Amino acid sequence: MPVPFDPSESLREYAHPEALVTTEWLANNLGSQGLVVLESDEDVLLYQTGHIPTAVKIDWFTELNDDTLRDYLDGADFAALLSAKGVKRDDTVVIYGDKSNWWASYALWVFKLFGHEDVRLLNGGRDKWIAEGRELTREVPVVEPTEYPIVERHDTQIRAFRDDVMKHFGNPLIDVRSPQEYTGERTHMPDYPEEGALRGGHIPTAASVPWARAANEDKTFKSLADLQQIYLEEAGLKPGDDVIAYCRIGERSSHTWFVLKYLLGFYSVRNYDGSWTEWGSSVAVPIVKGPERGEVPVLKR
Amino acid sequence: MTSPQSIPALIADFNDLPIKDRLDLLLEFSDNLPPLPPRYADHPDLLERVEECQAPVFLFVEIDESKHVHLFFSAPPEAPTTRGFASVLHEALDGLPAQKILDVDPNFPDELGLTAAVSPLRMNGMRAMLARIKRQTREKLA
Numbered sequence: 402m403p404v405p406f407d408p409s410e411s412l413r414e415y416a417h418p419e420a421l422v423t424t425e426w427l428a429n430n431l432g433s434q435g436l437v438v439l440e441s442d443e444d445v446l447l448y449q450t451g452h453i454p455t456a457v458k459i460d461w462f463t464e465l466n467d468d469t470l471r472d473y474l475d476g477a478d479f480a481a482l483l484s485a486k487g488v489k490r491d492d493t494v495v496i497y498g499d500k501s502n503w504w505a506s507y508a509l510w511v512f513k514l515f516g517h518e519d520v521r522l523l524n525g526g527r528d529k530w531i532a533e534g535r536e537l538t539r540e541v542p543v544v545e546p547t548e549y550p551i552v553e554r555h556d557t558q559i560r561a562f563r564d565d566v567m568k569h570f571g572n573p574l575i576d577v578r579s580p581q582e583y584t585g586e587r588t589h590m591p592d593y594p595e596e597g598a599l600r601g602g603h604i605p606t607a608a609s610v611p612w613a614r615a616a617n618e619d620k621t622f623k624s625l626a627d628l629q630q631i632y633l634e635e636a637g638l639k640p641g642d643d644v645i646a647y648c649r650i651g652e653r654s655s656h657t658w659f660v661l662k663y664l665l666g667f668y669s670v671r672n673y674d675g676s677w678t679e680w681g682s683s684v685a686v687p688i689v690k691g692p693e694r695g696e697v698p699v700l701k702r
Numbered sequence: 703m704t705s706p707q708s709i710p711a712l713i714a715d716f717n718d719l720p721i722k723d724r725l726d727l728l729l730e731f732s733d734n735l736p737p738l739p740p741r742y743a744d745h746p747d748l749l750e751r752v753e754e755c756q757a758p759v760f761l762f763v764e765i766d767e768s769k770h771v772h773l774f775f776s777a778p779p780e781a782p783t784t785r786g787f788a789s790v791l792h793e794a795l796d797g798l799p800a801q802k803i804l805d806v807d808p809n810f811p812d813e814l815g816l817t818a819a820v821s822p823l824r825m826n827g828m829r830a831m832l833a834r835i836k837r838q839t840r841e842k843l844a
Contacts, residue, residue, distance in 0.1 A: 444757065445820050446782035449729045462821040499780065 402435040403493045403519045412524070414625040416666025420659070421524045421622070422495055424533055431455050437488045440527070441498040441508040451537035453497065453530060457486050457544060461504050461652070465511050473554065479515050480551040487544035490517070490552075497523035497530070501616040507655040510672055514554045522659065525621040532619065559658070561645045561671035563679055563686070566604065570697045573638055574607035575646040577657045578677065582649070583609040585690040598681025602688040604647065605695040608636040612653040615660045628665055638667070647673035647680070709794050709810055717815040724819050731793065732786035738776050749776060750838065752831050757781030759788060761831060763838035769800045771839055783820065787828040790814070795835065803839045808832060 407426035412418035422430075430436060431454055438456040440448045448458040459465070464482055467474055474482060488494060494517065498505035502522050512520045523530070531537065556562075561569070581587040585601030603609070614631055617623055623631075632638050644667055646654040651674025658672040673680075680686060689695030707715070716724050742748055742762055749760035759777040766772065773796045775788035794810075795803055807813075811828040 444781055444783045445824060446725060446729055446732060446786060447780065449725060450732070450779070450782045462823065463819065 402491060404430060404433050404436045407521075415622075415664040417663040420521050420663040422521050423524055424530050424535060427453070427495060427497075427523055427530075428535055435489075435491070436493050436495065437486070439486065439488075439494060439496045439508065441496055441504045442527070443499055443504050447499055447527070449539065451539055453527075454536055454538045454540070455542050456497075457542060459486060459496075459508055461507055465508065473511055473514060476515065476551045476553050479554070480549045483517075483549040484547050485544065487547055488517075488549060489547045490550055491519075493519045493521065495521050495523055497526045499527050501528075501613060501620040501656070502526040503612070503653060503656050506659045507652040510559065510655040510658060513559055514556065515552050516555060525619055528620045559662075559671055561647075561673040563673075563675050563683060565671070566645060566647075566673055566680070567686070567700065569643070569645050570606065570700075572643045572645070573636075574604055575632075575636060575638075575644060575654075575657060575661075576603045576607040576609050577612035577646055577648045577654045578603075578609075579611055580609060580692075582677070583607075584692050585688075598677050598679075600681045600688055602681070602690040603677075603695075604680055605687050605689045605698045607647075608694060609692075610636050610657070612648065612656045615657065622660065622664055625664065628660060632661065632665060638665075640667075642667060643669040645671045645673050647676040649677050650674065651676045707793050709806065712790065712794050713810070713813045713815075717813075721815070721819050724814075724816055728786040728790070728816065728820075729782060731789035732782040735775060735777070735785045735789040736792065738774055742774050742776070746776070749774070750834060752827070752834055757784045759784045759827075759831070761788070761834060761838075763835055763842060765800055765839065765842045769843070771798055771800050771803050771835075772796060773835065783824060784827060787811075787831060791828070791831055791835065800839050800843050804836055806832070806836070808836070 406419045407422040409423045409426060412421050438453055439459045440452050440456045441459050441461055442448060445460055465473060496505040496508050505522055505526060509520050509522060576583050583603045587601060610631060615623055615628060638644060644661055646657045648654040651672055654672050658670055661667045661670040687698040716727060719727060749762045752759045752761060757777060762774040764772040773792050775792060777785040777788055811825055817825050
């Protein structure tokens with residue numbers, strides 16, 4: 402059974418306040434029937450150093466990917482994973498993590514590919530919880546396995562493939578990578594040399610909005626007014642737009658996807674997880690170098 | 703100070719454990735990474751950033767008069783995996799003669815049996831640290 406939504410005033414301005422919980426709400430609701438808390442970090446050991454009491458670890462790299470297909474888990478594997486994590490189909494799942502919930506957003510997006518109804522992010526993530534001096538434990542909870550049903554993954558609503566991006570030209574794209582990656586000065590993030598692409602630049606017409614602009618210093622999401630300023634005023638999105646976000650492998654853009662979909666309320670937002678590692682190395686696809694967005698390309702075929 | 707474990711012993715320690723317990727051993731190493739001595743803690747500019755790692759990690763190689771190598775690392779607590787890698791390298795290499803460091807197999811991190819638990823991508827950081835240790839050793843011997 403899902404747990405009631407967090408009624409906090411600070412969340413109510415967003416389009417979907419039910420997709421977030423505050424640290425205070427979580428502290429008061431830990432242990433509730435129907436609530437599963439998951440930690441999803443970039444660093445694979447961070448959970449072991451201390452985590453929110455009752456939280457179960459989920460690892461984006463070793464658990465959410467199919468390593469032979471460059472794809473996510475299928476329905477059977479996802480069911481097995483969530484059963485092992487003690488999640489029931491109608492449970493409320495609260496995900497939190499390091500780095501402004503970068504990897505927590507990614508996990509949430511994968512959960513949504515399988516249509517898990519009630520998944521929320523802890524606003525501010527791991528860092529805010531710790532900054533507030535809240536309890537951490539190294540005790541790993543004993544998980545009671547569940548019978549999570551096998552559900553088919555739905556790749557059309559919130560996920561874009563390369564060919565979808567080709568057909569999307571004329572509609573807005575958001576590039577959430579660093580400015581140096583956008584212009585093509587760098588073909589990979591400074592700290593991730595193996596996730597490079599053959600060419601540097603961006604997808605034609607994409608607006609550059611580095612993902613972390615949506616986060617405050619304390620790792621919470623920025624206010625609605627600030628987000629509107631960034632994505633509507635500066636990047637030029639209009640209400641009702643069909644938007645695709647991308648980064649390098651689709652994780653930073655999950656954060657932006659969450660912002661556009663749940664905080665600003667865009668109905669049609671897709672994450673192109675192939676992202677620059679695919680686009681920047683693909684044959685016969687156009688790119689733009691430099692700071693200009695570029696024109697809608699004329700495609701030969 | 704205990705004497706450093708040899709690389710084969712470290713490889714055996716990790717591989718003798720079930721995969722999920724290998725992370726706990728890595729966490730033990732992470733918790734026990736020696737702090738920087740004041741001469742480096744007060745001079746972060748002396749340390750070399752390991753760009754390949756996802757977290758800010760810095761290292762410094764010292765060679766004493768008897769040509770033995772001493773390693774110093776700095777990595778934040780929010781990056782326990784990186785700290786763990788640094789600590790394993792410290793355990794394996796600190797105090798060895800410089801030539802032995804140069805002779806170490808650059809791919810020995812892959813032998814630790816951590817790849818499945820940590821992911822190949824994250825293991826790159828450890829190999830990169832080792833490569834930088836070897837390079838600094840080579841430069842300082844010259």
